Amino acid sequence: MENLTFDLAQTKVSALNSYLHRQSGESGGQKITVINPDGAHNIAVGLDSPVEVEVIGHAGYYAGGMNKTGKVIIKGSAGTGVGENMMSGVVHVQGFASNGAGASAHGGLLIIDGDAGLRCGISLKGGDIVVGGSVGSFSAFMAQAGRMVICGDAGDALGDSLYEAVLYVKGNIKSLGADAQIEALTDADISALTDLLQQSGLNHDPKSFKKVASRRELYHWNADANQEY
């Protein structure tokens, strides 16, 4: 396995990204280490091959954004929009994540060991997000598909205007958003939770989670419901 190091104190993010974009499936298994990220934005965006990128330190906005089949490990914290619009692969933040983590992700797995900020999993479209800590307000806003596991607490308006995405929360939920409701865990939920927790290396009892899903009352216009259109 080839191992290459990019020092962002010496090299521009663009050079790193264009190198990563030139990798193909055939050179799969390659591991890239990024040192001195110093909060640089857009590290390892648009991966399109099963390359592994390890960032030693903190990343800025959109780290691992639009990832397809790659693996991005951030040994530090990540700024806004980490793993945004991911299609597949893995993005793992070993510290904390800022706002909009995993926004509109269509697939793949985003793991955040620490807490995530506001709007975690907003507009989620099929990806999985596992947060070891707590999430801020408006998380999973308009989430359409996919799953979110929150091992800590959730802020205000969790799951506002949810579609078909499903959320699992172990801690307290400050408030649910419009059209979100608590539902009983099914066997399928337990097995999904078990699998996601195991993939994320987290040790929690799946049965200790609450499930949040959509009431589906906002799916259609309804003049009589006095909905806040």
Added chain:
Amino acid sequence: MDAKTTQHTKHLSLEESYGYDRKTLDYIRKAAAHGLYEIRGMGAKRKLPNFDDLVFLGASMSRYALEGYREKCATKTILGTRFAKKPIELDIPITVAGMSFGALSANVKEALGRAASEVGTSTTTGDGGMTPEERQSSKTLVYQCLPSRYGFNPDDVRRADAIEVVIGQGAKPGGGGMLLGQKVSARVAGMRTLPAGVDQRSACRHPDWTGPDDLAIKIQELREMTDWEKPIYVKVGATRTFNDVKLAVHSGADVIVVDGMQGGTAATQTCFIEHIGIPTLAALRQAVDALEDLDMKGKVQLIISGGIRSGPDVAKALAMGADAVAIGQGVMIALGCNGDTYCQKGKHISALDDYAALGTAPGFCHHCHTGQCPVGITTQDEILEQRLEPAVGAKHLKNYLKTLNMELTTIARACGKQNVHHLEKEDLVALTLESAAMAGVPLAGTSWIPGGSGIR
């Protein structure tokens, strides 16, 4: 009442109120009956100052006209020269505005691509992602990145020729997309990851950035994604256009698209369409002022849209400082929107009954939101969509775009320009006080620009 008194009062007793005219009475009754606002398609219907209120000062003694049929007049248009390694090169400065698959049928999207490619211009995707039909048929395709991110896919980012980050549209600045359940077919729903048949109301804010400083980083992400090759457009609905354009420049846009309040929509609340946003004429002047203020005119290109219908409209937009225009509604009308008939295997078939079923008639129809388009354009219905044959639609649209371009060059030559981009504000005067003030050109026959210049 005797006949004589009736005779004396017949107009008085049937005087219609200006404020409570019959349209307003209908509005109130409808609100009372349904408890829900009206949603419709198309753009603002109210009377607004527009490009018709401006005229050109052709060449005569002090300017040298060009021969209309012999001398060349260039129309080539290059967009995205600021940062992109591969700017967009178009043969004409008239582009097809972003309209979604979902709002329009796949047949229509294909027709748009075919016609645009034949005349050497670009088409644009819309909310809901890129269809293979439009990618294949479009030589130059602009891929929109919208707040909803429905169907947004890095592979399509890589397949696109330019990326347009949509902040808003002229029909509804501050509002997200809308697609009512009857148009959320299985294919549309699949592309947008939504349950089929839901009344889709898209997000109005982007999920992963807030404000111009964030947008600068988002734009950089899209550049990094595409190795700095593709131009990045930023589209705004016309509101505080002077400031918005400056902020878009600050955020690093290559091209700014400003969509005025006459811009169309496939479904939006009427109160939004008619009451939010400013006319295209005013927005265009503000946008050009902003670029000039930053010394960015010609470095960041400007596309104007919202009620551009004709060659003269295009010429006036260019003279005011736009680099190109984008057309949505005009394009649809060229395809047959609001026409009496649709064309099937060379035969014209009346659509009047289908308009009547919607409670409307050709010339008035704004029922795009219903998905029951009588001429098969704004529909996902398997039977209705057959009414627009891509080859026929493409031919009509090609003719329309060619006509606009011929009119544009005719006007440019009359003003003595060898290149349509040499048209300038000095070539224009206004016919009304309103248009003079909004466009910042003098009232015809005077040197008076009401409101002065630089009024925001």
